[in-house]
Amino acid sequence: MDLETRQLQKILDDAGQNPEVLILKPVTTSTNDDVREIAINGIQSVLVCSTKQTQGRGQRQRQWVSPEGNIYLSTLLNTETPIDGRLALEIALNILQMPSLKDLNLQVKWPNDLYSQHGKWGGILVEPLSPNQVIVGVGINLEPIPKENIEQHATSLRELGLHNISRIQLISELYLAIQQAKSWFDHNCYNLAARFNHYAAFKNQAVEFEHHAGLCSGIFLGIQDDGSVNIDTHAGLKQFYQGRLRCLDSST
Numbered sequence: 022m023d024l025e026t027r028q029l030q031k032i033l034d035d036a037g038q039n040p041e042v043l044i045l046k047p048v049t050t051s052t053n054d055d056v057r058e059i060a061i062n063g064i065q066s067v068l069v070c071s072t073k074q075t076q077g078r079g080q081r082q083r084q085w086v087s088p089e090g091n092i093y094l095s096t097l098l099n100t101e102t103p104i105d106g107r108l109a110l111e112i113a114l115n116i117l118q119m120p121s122l123k124d125l126n127l128q129v130k131w132p133n134d135l136y137s138q139h140g141k142w143g144g145i146l147v148e149p150l151s152p153n154q155v156i157v158g159v160g161i162n163l164e165p166i167p168k169e170n171i172e173q174h175a176t177s178l179r180e181l182g183l184h185n186i187s188r189i190q191l192i193s194e195l196y197l198a199i200q201q202a203k204s205w206f207d208h209n210c211y212n213l214a215a216r217f218n219h220y221a222a223f224k225n226q227a228v229e230f231e232h233h234a235g236l237c238s239g240i241f242l243g244i245q246d247d248g249s250v251n252i253d254t255h256a257g258l259k260q261f262y263q264g265r266l267r268c269l270d271s272s273t
Contacts, residue, residue, distance in 0.1 A: 032193040040066035050076040052095035053158040060097050070094040070192050092161040101207045103152045107248040109133045109145050111202040119194040125181050130222040131266050140174030157199055218243035223268045232264035
């Protein structure tokens with residue numbers, strides 16, 4: 022076992038959250054796929070983290086640009102409550118409360134982007150295996166992303182002011198934040214709307230919302246406690262559970 026793995030194992034052990042399987046890799050195809058293969062064997066708790074992915078993906082199978090030097094982390098969650106869209110929101114909110122990040126001016130872009138006024142710095146991918154078991158993948162930009170590699174505004178934790186970054190400390194905080202999010206989710210996401218709307222990107226701004234039936238535009242009013250989006254349109258208030266939110270003043 023290498024030094025970084027031992028360091029991470031000790032931090033998680035001290036927190037009482039050491040997974041059955043813990044793997045740190047320099048490169049992989051997809052950490053979510055790694056966890057999927059391990060879960061097939063009946064393992065109930067696992068953490069896989071890589072510094073680079075060759076086949077990273079985001080929502081709707083979109084490519085997730087995964088250059089070397091960032092954090093690509095996946096884990097397995099077993100929930101008491103059947104999985105729904107609120108889990109990704111809880112994960113995002115708990116990541117923002119990580120000790121290393123709580124003093125930064127960070128936001129969440131519904132439904133699964135880790136965001137800031139300078140753009141996206143991370144994302145969350147939730148892939149259910151069963152009604153109560155899910156793979157959670159998190160990608161974090163530690164270093165600036167080459168502009169030619171992306172189609173939207175992006176930034177990194179270093180650009181947002183996080184210096185002297187301890188990679189192992191961030192990985193441990195991410196894993197513990199995801200475990201804490203599971204606890205919030207299993208307790209019915211208490212006061213979710215108020216907690217999320219405090220950090221919601223584009224709140225009270227003009228947005229375009231892409232949904233299964235087409236596009237609508239209006240003012241994003243935040244979410245409700247069930248995780249749905251509220252858009253104030255010319256035809257009245259519209260509520261959506263799935264779709265893609267884009268600020269009309271940007272390309273995000």
